[in-house]
Amino acid sequence: MITSKRVRRTDQEAALVADWLAKDETHQALGLTIDDVFAPNTLLDLISDEKGPLIAVRTHLALRAAMQFRPESRIRIVKAMPDVLKWLQQEAKDTDCTEIIGRPAPKVENLLGRLGCQSFTGQVLGV
């Protein structure tokens, strides 16, 4: 049976999470810091079993955006995309999202890269 406790930076459990992070070579190599763990609009929950704390789970909201483009309108799309992204960023921020996520078609991946998007491999569970 697991239990969950919300942890804030000022709670004593924050030191435990910082210790785990310091001992995690993978996360150290990625440059993760305790500031990332307690970033704005981020929640941290400590999961424990009967013997004590085991997992720190950080969660935040992201806006998943799917787009359908007008066909054969490449120039208009490229021209509009920076403004569309600005609009989307504001919409996302207004709902406390800290990221925008999408699965773009290959033809717009380079454009999105130039506009500040980064690619990654996600592990996804639809609920």
Add this chain to the structure above:
Amino acid sequence: MIKSRKTSDSDASQIAAWIAADPQDSGATKADFFLPSENTVAKNFLYAIEDEQGPIFYVRGENVLRLHIQFAPNERRRTAAAVAEFAETMAQGAKKLGYSELIFESVYRPLINFLHKRGFRESTTEHIMDLR
């Protein structure tokens, strides 16, 4: 200058035509995906984006929950048991709150394999924009 407006049923035929003309679409996407419906969860947003000449994009947005996980060191067996229970609880909680998916990023193959057995799948073409 772009402007946005909420989509409506009157956009259906145009969206369907654009999808049909999209060589990247495998036929899985339906026009309804970009239109409001009784099943649309409250947090979704559905917009048509227009430039000076008219509609140029349709956008559907939904809130997803991003996870970042830090394990206690040297507790592999206990952690595995806790992750299995936690993943299920987290999925149920996220669904109740109106989120459509959980997503995390990891290079730790044992964790990835473990969660794939519990319904997670790999998505290799994700792109992200950090707003902080």
